[in-house]
Amino acid sequence: MLDIADELHRWVGQGRDFAVATVVAVGGSAPRQPGAALAVDADGTAIGSVSGGCVEGAVYELCRQALEDGEPVLERFGYSDEDAFAVGLTCGGVIDILVTPVRTGDPVRPVVAAALASAAGGEAAGGEAAALARIVSGPAELRGRALLVRPDGSYDGGFGAHPGLDRTVAAEARALLDAGLTGTLEIGEQGSRCGAPLTVLVESSVPPPRMIVFGAIDFASALVRIGKFLGYHVTVCDARPVFATRTRFPEADEIVVEWPHRYLERTDVDARTALCVLTHDAKFDVPLLRLALRLPVAYVGAMGSRRTHLDRERRLRQEGVTDLELARLRSPIGLDLGARTPEETALSIASEIVAHRRGGTGVPLTGAHTPIHHDGPAPNPADVPSLRVS
Structure with missing residues (x-):
């Protein structure tokens, strides 16, 4: 919910x-x-x-x-x-x-109300990460009961059964929350791995993923709009104050005037972050990509012609970037849509980000035998032993 x-x-x-x-x-x-x-x-x-x-x-x-x-x-x-x-x-x-x-x-209303208050509006409106755990199947008197779990492992509410059940669900819900996942758990009524199992749905609410667009160009303006449409918290970063302005990027959540690699060094990123490098200027690209390709982010893409790409790869190798690190780079950025305008190019970039995130192939569905809906990379079962992610 x-x-x-x-x-x-x-x-x-x-x-x-x-x-x-x-x-x-x-x-x-x-x-x-x-x-x-x-x-x-x-x-x-x-x-x-x-x-x-x-x-x-x-x-x-x-x-x-x-x-x-x-x-x-x-x-x-x-x-x-x-x-x-x-x-x-x-x-x-x-x-x-x-x-x-x-x-x-x-009884469930105060817990649900607290979960909604945490999730509502995202980070910009004061929202915070939280996981809502509800019993889906099991004894009728327990079904629908809820537990609100916070990032520090504390929780509100309870299932009104064995106290071990609350503690176990809170611990495993926290693991799901850390990964930003929604899934179901199979747990015994007393919180153990044995006994009559309960099915618990855990919904994670986390702040929106970040998209950082480096290079305050016309293509960036279109990418900001589509990034917001996809639910990203979008930052535009450029070292040139004349271009990185609120007038040029009214829909961006943040506008940063700073050398791109210096900003990336000090800002927070995570496994959901998309980094889009549109500067196609070696003095910006090389120090930025050298850092970006070593960060645990979801996507790193860089704009430029194939000639620019080859020159960029050469320069990055000279800076010590390995072939394994270079393999993470999406360059030239985007899928082959035949795009020309800033809006078409932004669609091409966004399509590649979605395909990469969801495990899609990027090929036409017509005549293909690939699944229409992809679940994306599965979590490591060793991290959450009883997790069943749907």
């Missing part, structure tokens, strides 16, 4: 009762991933989506029923070969939906 936290946080502030339906597991070709949500308030207003339209009507009615009787429900939707008009996913996938009422006086 944290993907619609902004609006739900407003609903809580207005004292509205609502029910929220959350995708907890998917199979086959499903349009939405675990954590996607649809919510319905007491007046019948609906926000969000769990399937892109296939089963919204049926889920809407489940939410209305949960608001009336106060009972959470777990429902499975899938394509029916026997009845093509049955409620289901015509794409052939299967999704499990947990519907949880969040009414005034419900």
Whole structure:
């Protein structure tokens, strides 16, 4: 539900009762991933989506029923070969939906309200990283109960069962939160690996990933716009104050006038950060890329012709950059779309970033036999022993 936290946080502030339906597991070709949500308030207003339209009507009615009787429900939707008009996913996938009422006086409401307050608005609005853990399957009296886990491992709320269950879920939810993942856990009722298992959905809410665009050129302006559209926190960095201005980049979250490599040395990046080097000037590119290719970021791309790329590689090798490090560099930046305008070029770059992030091939889907939806790199099971990421 944290993907619609902004609006739900407003609903809580207005004292509205609502029910929220959350995708907890998917199979086959499903349009939405675990954590996607649809919510319905007491007046019948609906926000969000769990399937892109296939089963919204049926889920809407489940939410209305949960608001009336106060009972959470777990429902499975899938394509029916026997009845093509049955409620289901015509794409052939299967999704499990947990519907949880969040009414005034419900034990789950304070925990959900705190989770929504943490997630709402992201970092720019004072939001912070948090994980919301809810019991999906198990004893009826536990289903839908929630625990809010913070980055330091502290937690609010509880499942009202064995205290070991709260501690175990909090520890494993923190591991998911550190990785920015949403997934399910299989845990015994007392928090052990044995006994009757409970399925727990953990939704992670983290600040938006960063995109840092180096080079305040016209192409950068278009890339800033598409970066914001994709949900990135976008920074523009250029050493030239005449170009790096708010007038030229009104949609950027930050504008930094500084030598690119010096800024990169002092700013925070992580495994979700995309670095886009559009300067195509050796005096900026070489010291910047020498550093960027040694950082644990998601993507490093550099603009320039193939001749520029070859010269850049030569200079980087002279600076001690290894072949393994150079293999991380996406240059010339972007996918082959035949792009010419700044907007087309920005689309090309963004397409490569998405393909790299999700494990896509970048080839046309028409006539291909590759999956339409890619899950991207899987987490290391050794890090979260009981994790099942959907």
